[in-house]
Amino acid sequence: MSKPITKKQLSDFWCEEYAQKNHCCLCGNRGLIDTRGKVFTPAGFECGAVVFCICPNGRTWKKLNPKALENM
Numbered sequence: 001m002s003k004p005i006t007k008k009q010l011s012d013f014w015c016e017e018y019a020q021k022n023h024c025c026l027c028g029n030r031g032l033i034d035t036r037g038k039v040f041t042p043a044g045f046e047c048g049a050v051v052f053c054i055c056p057n058g059r060t061w062k063k064l065n066p067k068a069l070e071n072m
């Protein structure tokens with residue numbers, strides 16, 4: 001059984017992998033990632049989604065308004 005990661009571990013991971021010059025290269029600091037209609041498996045299954053980003057903007061948005069994605 002795995003342990004959930006801590007906020008510090010997530011933040012460190014984001015900084016190491018996805019922070020570019022103090023900006024999020026996943027969402028452009030918007031806090032959202034929308035891959036609908038853009039991401040497909042090799043077999044052609046469309047698997048895009050709109051999700052909160054793992055960056056500080058995305059985490060804050062999710063914390064303040066976890067239902068924000070429901071109407072997107």
Ligand SMILES: [Zn+2]
Pocket residue numbers: 024025026027028029030031032053054055056057058
């Ligand atoms: Zn982001």
